Amino acid sequence: MHSQHLEGNKLFDGLERVLKHGEKLGLDYIEVRGEEFTMTNIELVDEHINYHRRSERGFFVRVLYKGSWGQSCTTTEKKLLEALEQAYKAAKTSPGTVSLKEIKPIKDNVRKGLKIGNISPEEKIELLRDIRTSILDKDKKGLVKSTKVRYRDKEGRKYIMTSEGTEISHDTDYVWRYVWVSGKLGEKSQGVRDERGDSWRGFKVLEVEYGPEKVAEILIRRLYGQLEGKAVRPGTYDIVVAPEVVGVIAHEALGHLVEADLTMSGALANKLGEKIAPDHINIVDDGRLENGFGTEIYDDEGVPTRRVEIIKNGVLTEVLTNREYAQKFNLKLTGNARAEDYTYPPIIRMRNTFFLPGDYSRDELFEGIRDGIYVVSFVGGQADLSSSFHVGVQEAYYIKNGEIMGPAYIGAITGVALEWLWKIDALANDLDFETGRCGKGQEALVSSGGPHIRVRGIKLG
C-alpha cells in the first residue's frame, strides 16, 4: 500500500501499521493524524512573569465503519493499535449515513522553517518587557493602571496518513502575542487590546514589524481615545469602517454562516446562487493567502486549500466544506477541515476571510460625510446565525464635513450583516488584516480583514 514513505518522516512507518490493521478489521476509511510540538506560553502581568513550556506528541485516529465515525486519541505511540480498536468499537455502536467526497490522495511534505527553537527564553521575555516599558514610556498623561502581555509560540509538525493513500506532513509553527492595557480617567475605566500572530515569517514580525514601539503607540492612542472620547449621540450616521472591524463582520457575522455544518441552519440556508448583496461586494476565504495566519497548503483531511469565493459580485457562490459535508450536500471541496491539535477531530473552519477591495481611495470614502463616525478597532462582539452582530468598539472618531476629528466613544455597533451588505456603497482600494484565534469548540488560527468601507444610514447609540 504505502511502500515508500516521504523522506524523513519516520512517524509514517508507525502510522502505516495502524492502517494495515484497520484494513484487516474491514474498516471503510482510516485516518491517522500524528503531531509533535513544543509550545511556549509566557505572560507578563504588570511586573510578574509566568513562563510555561509544553512538549507534546500524540495521535488522533478516525475511522469510518458502515457510515459511522469512530474516534480515538492517544499520547502513546505504542498504543496506536489499541486506539484504532477503540475507534472501531466507537464506530460500531450505531449505524450511520456518512460518506466522504472523493479526493485524489496526495503525498507531500510542507516546511515553514520559522526556527522558533533558535529564540532563547531571554529574548522572548525581553520582548514582553520591552512592550510594557514602551507602553509606560508613551503614557505621558499617567492614565495606564495595568498591563498584561501574553506571548505564545509553537514549533512542531503534524502528519496525516489515510487508507486512501494520503501522506502529508507539515510544520505547525507560529508566534503570537496579545497585549491588554487598562487605564482610568476620573471615574471612567477602560481597557484596550492589540493582538498579532504570524505563522509564516516568525518572531521578527513581533519584534520588528509589529514591535514594542508600534504596539505601545496604538494602545496608548486607543486608551486615551476611549477615556477622553466624547460619547456619540444616539442617531443615524454614515460610517466608515476600517479593515479590522470589516474583518470581524466578515468572519463572525458572515463567515460562520457559510461553514457548511452551520449553513443549512442559518440565514443563508438554500441561498446558494442567489443575489444577497450589491454587485460590488466580494467576500473570500483564502486558504493560501500570502502570510495569512490561517494559511495552510492542505487541511487536516489532506485536501488542498484554495481561495473560496463566498460572495462574488453580490451572489452567494460557495460555502466552506469538509469531505463529509461536500458529499452530503454535493458541494465542492474547499480545504477547510481543521483540527486544533491531535486531541480533536477536524471540523469546518474559516482560514483568512475578507472583503475584496473596491475602486475608491480611502480618502474618497470620507468625502461628503457631514456628520459621521469612523470605526477603527474592536474589542469583543457576538453574532448569530441570523447574521445579527454586536461588536464592541475600542477606537472610533468623529467625521465632520469629510474630515476625521477627535475620538468618539460609541461602545458598540450592532446590526444584521445581511442587511448591512446592501448599505455598503463604497469600498476602498486598500486591504489590511487582523490576526486572531477563532473558537468553535476548538481553537483555529485565522485572519480576517478587508478594505475600508463606507456604510450608509447606520443607527448608533
Add this chain to the structure above:
Amino acid sequence: MIEVIDVLDKVIKLGESLGAEEVFIYGKEHTLMSYEILVGNISSRISTTVGAQIIVSIGKRHGSSYTTDVSEEGLLRALSDAISIARASSEDPEWPGVPNFSEKYEEVKDVEYDIESASRAVQELYKSLLKDNRLVYNVGYEGTIEKTFIANSYGAEIITTEYGNGLAAYLSVQTSQGASPGIWDYIVSKEQIVDSSALLENLEFLAKKSRKLNKGKRHDCSYDLASIRSDEYFNIWIFTSN
C-alpha cells in the same frame, strides 16, 4: 502511568542537584468516552492521554514545563526545561513556592464505562425528545476517568482516581413567538443514565415552561449561533433553536 511513580523520586533528586530548591510534579492519565448526537450527527470517541507538569523554584524564580512523554527520559527533559525557564525568568516577589505538603496516600479505583450502553441511552433520549418541531441541538454522554499523581520535594506522594459521567441534552422548542431560549439539563448518576426517564421528564417540564414564558424572540432562522470575540480570542457557542 502508575509505573511513573517509581521514577519521581529520581526526578526530584536530580532537580535538586541541578539547583532547584523545590520540585513539584503533577501527572495525569485522562480517559474519555463520549457519545453525542450533535444536530443529528453522531460522534463517538474513546481516548486516553497522559501528561505531566513539572514546576521548579530557584529562590523566587520559577519555571514550568509539561510533557506527554512520561518516561524517565521524558520527565528528565521536562525537568531540565523547567530549570532553564526558571533561570531565564526574573524574581517574582509574590511567588508562594510549590505546594509544600508531605502526605503520602494512594486511592486507586477500577472504573469502566460502557460505550454501548451510553450510545443506547443517548439514542433513546434523542428519539424521545425529537417531537413538536423542536430542534434537539445535542444529546450526549461523556464519561471520564482521571488517574493523577502528585509528588514534591517535601516528600508528598499522592495517587488518586477520579471519575465522573453525565448525560446531557440541549434543545429548544417552537413557540408562537419564535424560538425558545436553549433548554439544558443533565444527570450524572449511573442509574439515571441507564434509565433516563427522570432527565426526559425534567426536560419536558422545562420545554413546557419555556413555551409559556418565551415571548418576542426575534430570530427566524432555524437556530442561533452566538459568537463572541472576547478580549482574549474568538469564541463561539451554539445555543438556541427556532
